[in-house]
Amino acid sequence: MRVGILSLLQESNTFVSGSTTLQHFADDLLLEGESVRTALSGAHHEVGGFLAGLEQQGLSAVPLFAARALPYGAMDAQTFAELMSRMFQQVALAGPLDGYLVAPHGATVSNSYPDADGYWLARLRAEVGSLIPIIGTLDLHANLSPMMVDATDALIAYRSNPHVDQFERGREAAVLMSRSLKGEVTPVQRAVFPPFVMNIERQATAESPCLELYRVADTLRGRSGVLSISILQGFPYADVAEMGSAVIAVTDQDESLAGAVATELSDAMWSERAQFTATAADIDSCLDDIKPLQGRVCLLDMGDNVGGGSPADSTHLAHALVRRSIPKAFICLFDPVAVSVAGEAGVGAELTVSMGGATDALHGDPLVARVRVEGLYEGQFSEDEARHGGIVNFDQGKSAVVTIASGLTVMLTSKRIVPWSLGQFACCGLDPYSFDVLVAKGVNSPLAAYASLCSHFVRVNTLGVTASDLSEFDYQFRRRPMFPFEPAASWKS
Secondary structure, three states, X not given: OEEEEEEEEOOEOOOOOOOXXXXXXXXXEEEEOHHHHHHHOOOOOHHHHHHHHHHHOOOEEEEEEEEEOOOEOOEOHHHHHHHHHHHHHHHHHHOOOOEEEEEEOOOOOEOOOOOHHHHHHHHHHHHHOOOOOEEEEEOOOXXXXXXXXXXXXXXXXXXOOOOOOHHHHHHHHHHHHHHHHOOOOOEEEEEEOOOEOOOHHHOOOOOOOHHHHHHHHHHHHOOOOEEEEEEEOOOOOOOOOOOOOEEEEEEEOOHHHHHHHHHHHHHHHHHOHHHHOOOOEOHHHHHHHHOOXXXXXXXXXXXXXXXXXXXOOOOHHHHHHHHOOOOOEEEEEEOHHHHHHHHHHOOOOEEEEEEOOOOOHHXXXXXXXXXXXXXXXXXXXXXXXXXXXXXXXXXXXXXXEEEEOOOEEEEEEOOOXXXXXXXXXXXXXXXXXXXXXXXXXXXXXXXXXXXXXXXXXXXXXXXXOOOOOHHHOOOOOOOOOOEOOOOXXXXXX
């Protein structure tokens, strides 16, 4: 039996002014046919899990299409049309297949199709017919839609945030595909969509309140006849009708059980909704709070969460660290112009340079300071362990490391980079253990890499397109009423 593999992963922040283009995918992953297998076989990625699981089950994998771009703005219409053309050309070339394993992100937005994932899954269903099983994975930040659910036989979300279980979920989907094709099970799924979204700040799965909610899910997963149950935390920075948290339950031929299990979990989620609202403090409060702490501190820059689509050049925390002369501090800023200036000056040079703050006033003014150029680097590195996003090879472009007399070390990059690997330090000649305070531009995703490094993690409510305070955003298309935007919102499953 032959199973096709399709993947399209991009988290779209509609509050970002720029659009995601085809070049963003080309800079990350844009693969067709056997190149998918070559690039992702053995990777910490759901497609790697698909490939391993199909091989284990004795099924033939037919890689068709895989595309991924770093989180950023919504895709422009031309880019989405080109991706659809390439994807469905591969579907046509493959001819009849016995099933499809799919990996949509679930929070992908195109200017032409706000529910981009629902669109391409529904198109796939229309092209292959109702009898061919379509089983897949979802990022747990998916803004699940009825269209996604109706187009597929089973969807399985990641269970960890940071996302370190993508491979396992891909393999789980492949095993379920095998069981379906062999006639051992007939998966059916039901979803529930409470009018609610979890704040990003409260989405770490190893911390309360998510920890307790996932324990409820684990208990329900153990019921006879339940094949899978998933929590979709949602992605609040996409202003679309589908934005919000949701639940999916998959059972063996039992629609009633699927509905009952999904309802029970969604009720548990709704009953604790107040626990999923933001609590993060402002910059000055956080810097005051870390003074007495023993051990290394990671300041999580929530407003400039690169894994949520932010520009990676916010300077709010950088200014504060310099203003307070906090020693042995580190921050990374995306600024290709500053990299070029440092490169022209050369290692050992001392000069005044403007760093970061190029995007807009929301993300802060440039940090202008006298610096010493400590090193110049190419900026490529790899990660062997399973980290958020399943990325193995990283490229932050030409990079420069500069120091400021106040005690701040600044890594300047010519490409946006997500802080998902400590390999970033080694590639630029730095020892992360030499710093007492490190800024990571993320909320939960850096935890997997930084857990071995830092004793304390402090989420800082900085301004930006991924700010913790959702009341700062002008939503036009979300559901109303919806908690926490309308605190009095009521709902009964």
